[in-house]
Amino acid sequence: MKKMFPDTHNISDLLKLARKFNSFYLSGLHQGICKPFIVAGHQVGLIRPNVMKHLQRFPQVFRITDKFVELNPAFRDYRERTIKMAETLSHLQKDNDLVALKGWRDECFAVSAPFCHENLLEMDRSAICLFGIRNYGVSVTGYLIHPTKGLCIWLQQRSFTKQTWPGKWDCFVSGGLAVGYGILETTIKEAAEEASVTGDIAKNLIPAGCVSFYFESERGLFPNTEYVYDLELPLDFVPQNADGEVESFELLTAEECVQRALSPQFKTTSAPVLLDFLIRRGYINPENEPNYRYLVELLHVPLQSIYNWPYAMVSTTNGDINDV
Amino acid sequence: MKKMFPDTHNISDLLKLARKFNSFYLSGLHQGICKPFIVAGHQVGLIRPNVMKHLQRFPQVFRITDKFVELNPAFRDYRERTIKMAETLSHLQKDNDLVALKGWRDECFAVSAPFCHENLLEMDRSAICLFGIRNYGVSVTGYLIHPTKGLCIWLQQRSFTKQTWPGKWDCFVSGGLAVGYGILETTIKEAAEEASVTGDIAKNLIPAGCVSFYFESERGLFPNTEYVYDLELPLDFVPQNADGEVESFELLTAEECVQRALSPQFKTTSAPVLLDFLIRRGYINPENEPNYRYLVELLHVPLQSIYNWPYAMVSTTNGDINDV
Structure with a gap:
């Protein structure tokens, strides 16, 4: 050598x-207190309890069960999911409770499913860590x-x-x-x-x-x-x-x-x-x-x-x- | 580029x-039919059902429970574990039932525990795969x-x-x-x-x-x-x-x-x-x-x-x- x-x-x-x-x-990861975040049938993230608490205020956007959090499957495509998510994040940002959203970027990240080259939605880069994307x-x-x-x-x-x-x-x-x-x-x-x-x-x-x-x-x-x-x-x-x-x-x-x-x-x-x-x-x-x-x-x-x-x-x- | x-x-x-x-x-791995192989309190391997069947014939060497297979903890040190394992493998080799043992190597591999620099025992290289070492x-x-x-x-x-x-x-x-x-x-x-x-x-x-x-x-x-x-x-x-x-x-x-x-x-x-x-x-x-x-x-x-x-x-x- x-x-x-x-x-x-x-x-x-x-x-x-x-x-x-x-x-x-x-x-x-092993404490089991985070829930999978499901979009269009795919797990795209994990959500901590402190974030779940806030998402509960948007039952028309998120379905929260014992096992997972799901983005409303009625949102049909990339565009609709992206719009609904942006509206929700805008509300959450105004509340000023989530540290991550204080660093709003105006730069969008794509959310994709495993082994799937099509993206499911996009969201502001600052919000990615709230959903464990x-x-x-x-x-x-x-x-x-x-x-x-x-x-x-x-x-x-x-x-x-x-x-x-x-x-x-x-x-x-x-x-x-x-x-x-x-x-x-x-x-x-x-x-x-x-x-x-x-x-x-x-x-x-x-x-x-x-x-x-x-x-x-x-x-x-x-x-x-x-x-x-x-x-x-x-x-x-x-x-x-x-x-x-x-x-x-x-x-x-x-x-x-x-x-x-x-x-x-x-x-x-x-x-x-x-x-x-x-x-x-x-x-x-x-x-x-x-x-x-x-x-x-x-x-x-x-x-x-x-x-x-x-x-x-x-x-x-x-x-x-x-x-x- | x-x-x-x-x-x-x-x-x-x-x-x-x-x-x-x-x-x-x-x-x-996910079928859950292999059992952890435990030596001196450490998991060192995984054992398939076809091998477990043969190990059952040596109750003084292996303790087989619902959850794991354990090398007899009464074997106190590297030397004793190595001798007992060699005796067992010698019996199994004579039976000629296990494909792996047909390739006996006369070359010993060390079995070690995770994050532990001391080895627990050694065994012939051909037998390593039977225990998933x-x-x-x-x-x-x-x-x-x-x-x-x-x-x-x-x-x-x-x-x-x-x-x-x-x-x-x-x-x-x-x-x-x-x-x-x-x-x-x-x-x-x-x-x-x-x-x-x-x-x-x-x-x-x-x-x-x-x-x-x-x-x-x-x-x-x-x-x-x-x-x-x-x-x-x-x-x-x-x-x-x-x-x-x-x-x-x-x-x-x-x-x-x-x-x-x-x-x-x-x-x-x-x-x-x-x-x-x-x-x-x-x-x-x-x-x-x-x-x-x-x-x-x-x-x-x-x-x-x-x-x-x-x-x-x-x-x-x-x-x-x-x-x-």
Whole structure:
């Protein structure tokens, strides 16, 4: 193995970090207090009790049973579902009770069913986490092999005016998949807007898989899948933000990246992308990380099996997976 | 994206392949007819009814209840458990009823508990699948970037005298983790034995994660985790087998590899390693594989959550994950 991979640096905290961005997968999921959210016969989300309480006020929109919450099946198509949902969210936003809706985005996310390429409805990005809708994004790791420092990675600090995770450190470039945009298309667009990556450099983007994890915060539930792209950057490339969403960029060594990811200054839900990159590049490896295989598993949690009502693979008790 | 990635070649069959090497994960697991196998309070395996029938003849070794099969807890330590298990397997082998034991290996595999670095017992490699013990191995993808053909991969054809999958096409180099050998150590040893990879070339081995899947065959249950390594080979390198376990080697383009993996001539349980490599290298990507994210998930099934009795995340019904 190349000498660039350290044998001894302390990465035992990485599993703790993986448990943090899987807070819902490893805990809330098994408490059985969230109900599947059903649209047109498909489970598209999970709803927490604090949100259910509010939805009860809209019996013409939501049918709430012992087992699930269903969007009124009388809403016949994409357009009608989208309109009814928007009206409901507008009411809820005015009430000002739900933290998530304080970050209204005016950017719509598509809600789709598993193995179904047709979308069922769209809703404002801020509301996705209230319904535990699966969220898809793209993330680019911009890296270079420095002649003396070895593997180095560009990170961005998010703008202090961002609605979510303001001022936190984040991957080089990332963005949500909005309605009507393709995956590679979104990646190229975000790389240009966030870091002034030109078309010539973007030609070197390599798709390298995806990470899936299930995070929970005060705002809601985040069953996230990020399509990951690697981008080797020229040594003299310096990213310049073009859309006002980035505070600054910094080039870090792989070891500095690990330390940054472990710090409270890092956006928790971006850590999976960084860990996956460092694993794929051999920096984190079976020789220096005792819980390597658990870590890899927690970067790919089975969201398709979880969102599979009434067949969901969800136990009702909490496993000793948490006792690590 | 680089031109090397085709947009249109037919890889819709890849999800079918991923379902094939996850035959137990997607089907048998949910039928609820297998019982957890408990050793020293830890779930280390799953046992099928056809095997349970034979174990009933050894009540001093196995306690079989409605819910689980337990190795007699009176066996106090690694040594005693290993001896008792070996005696039992010796009886079963003489009966000649169990297909798996016809391939006796005289090579011991360690049985370990989750998150526990101490092993509980060891048993012959051929018996692992009777108890559904988690199986760990290493796999090397030997590749090169050919000046005209682009990404090319060396595959091996297994010897026709091998006990398992004789004559089938397989990864460049692979091997099981036997008791007393480290992960990187096993990788270097197998690369030398199977393909005459010298120490100088082995220095370029890059650990790149692991794949986990759950296969079932006539022989038994295979909850497998493979630590994957990438090895860029010199253009003029020609692998030479040194241990008699390989019939031949062949250098294939990425597209030829996909076709080989889809053919019945390929070892089903080696396909995950090849697919993971082609995904990490961008050859299979979100633009050319409509079920990309499901494919990535089926390369990392949650074995740690499944082997978590009495908290296992196993449903009792079969989900529509199979209806793809």
